[in-house]
Amino acid sequence: MSTGPSLASVVFLKISEFARRRVSEQARLRAQLEAVVAVTSADLAPESRVVLEASDGIAIVILANPHAALAIAERVLAAGQAGLPLSIGVNHGAVRPTGEAGDEGLIGDGVATAASVADFAPAGAVLLSRSYRDALAEVAPDLAAGLRAAGIHTDAGLRTHELFSPDKDAALRRRRRFLVLGAAAVAGFAGAGAAIRLSVRGRKDFSASLAARARASANGGTRYLRGLLDRLQF
Numbered sequence: 110m111s112t113g114p115s116l117a118s119v120v121f122l123k124i125s126e127f128a129r130r131r132v133s134e135q136a137r138l139r140a141q142l143e144a145v146v147a148v149t150s151a152d153l154a155p156e157s158r159v160v161l162e163a164s165d166g167i168a169i170v171i172l173a174n175p176h177a178a179l180a181i182a183e184r185v186l187a188a189g190q191a192g193l194p195l196s197i198g199v200n201h202g203a204v205r206p207t208g209e210a211g212d213e214g215l216i217g218d219g220v221a222t223a224a225s226v227a228d229f230a231p232a233g234a235v236l237l238s239r240s241y242r243d244a245l246a247e248v249a250p251d252l253a254a255g256l257r258a259a260g261i262h263t264d265a266g267l268r269t270h271e272l273f274s275p276d277k278d279a280a281l282r283r284r285r286r287f288l289v290l291g292a293a294a295v296a297g298f299a300g301a302g303a304a305i306r307l308s309v310r311g312r313k314d315f316s317a318s319l320a321a322r323a324r325a326s327a328n329g330g331t332r333y334l335r336g337l338l339d340r341l342q343f
Contacts, residue, residue, distance in 0.1 A: 114203040114204065114205040114217060115172070115203065115204065115205065116173075116201065116202065116203060116204075116219070116244075117170050117171060117172045117173075117201070117202075117203075117204045117219055118170075118171045118174065118175045118177070118178035118199065118200070118201045118219075118241060118244065119168055119169070119170050119171070119178070119199070119200050119201070119202070119204070119219045119220050119222075119223035120168065120169040120171070120178050120181050120182050120185070120197065120198075120199050120223065121163070121166065121167075121168045121197065121198045121199070121200075121220075121223035121224050121226065121227040122142060122146070122166045122167045122168070122169070122185055122195055122197055122227070123163075123165050123166040123195065123196045123197070123198070123224070123227040123228070123230075124138050124139070124142060124165055124166045124193075124194065124195060125194040125195065125196050125232040126194070127164075127165035127166070128165065138193060138194075141189070141192070141193050142166065142167055142189065142193060142195070143167070145185050145188045145189050145193065146160060146167055146169065146185065148188060149181055149184040149185050149188060150169060150181060153171065153174075153177060153181075156172075157171060157172050157173065157174060157177075158170060158171045158172065159215060161214060161215060161220070163224070166195075166227075168220055168223060168224070169181060170204055170215055170219070170220070175201060175241065175244040175245045175247075175248055175249070176245065176248055176249045176252065178199050178201075178241070179199065179235075179237070179245065179252065179275065182197045182199050182235045183235065183275065185197065186233065186234075186235060190233070194232040194233065195232065195233065196227050196228070196230040196231060196232055196233075196234065197227060197230055197234070197235040197236070198222075198223045198224065198225065198226030198227030198228070198229070198230055198235075198236055198237075198238075199223060199226065199235065199236070199237045199238065199241050200219055200220075200222040200223035200226055200237075200238040200240060200241050201219065201238065201240045201241040201243070201244035201245075202217065202218045202219030202220075202222055202223075202238075202240055203217045203218050203219050204216070204217040204219040204220055205217050222238060222240075222270070223238075225264040225268070225270060226238050226270060226272060228264065229262045229264075229270070229272060234274065235274065235275055236259055236272045236273070236274055237256060237259075237272065237273045237274065237275070238270060238271070238272060238273075239270070239271040239272070239273070242256055242273050255275070255276040256273040256274065256275060256276070257273060257274050257275075257276060258271075258272075258273060259272040259273050259274040260272060
């Protein structure tokens with residue numbers, strides 16, 4: 110079922126220099142990343158998130174929970190420190206199901222911008238867009254206040270992005286709490302050949318949540334959503 114656009118936070122997990130690696134190494138790193146995502150996103154309700162495969166990594170789309178997006182990004186980075194070179198971009202923007210038969214994916218500026226932000230992030234780092242920072246400030250102003258400016262960057266499409274990074278000291282303390290659990294879980298999941306696949310029920314619940322929030326935004330006449338829709342490229 111096709112639904113209209115809705116706002117979501119997107120965590121784009123990019124394997125650094127993926128295309129330059131041998132096929133065997135690509136397969137190993139992707140399996141390792143899938144294991145990390147399985148562990149770090151397990152506490153999110155199926156109807157609140159969807160996991161998408163990308164050519165060089167994975168994108169996690171989280172509905173109505175900007176705070177969870179930052180937590181997931183830091184958990185993934187901590188769990189993947191041993192041999193998994195990741196560049197992570199986080200954005201908040203409009204997404205929608207493709208609506209194409211047999212395709213369970215999502216498209217929209219929210220996903221595309223998160224991928225662009227990940228391109229700017231060096232290996233082992235998280236960068237956040239201005240729109241994500243603003244969304245985080247509404248629900249967790251203390252966390253948003255701790256973000257540091259990371260400059261203004263221009264992507265291949267000549268769009269400029271004002272970026273931020275988490276406070277390194279605070280992030281380090283959080284990473285230490287997740288490191289032991291994440292490293293052990295990665296070994297277990299990777300050895301079993303775990304793969305990321307959201308259940309059919311979970312996808313339906315997520316689509317239903319998108320539809321409900323899209324209707325709420327339309328009824329409320331949210332100007333922020335309208336501005337994002339003008340930039341969508343479906």
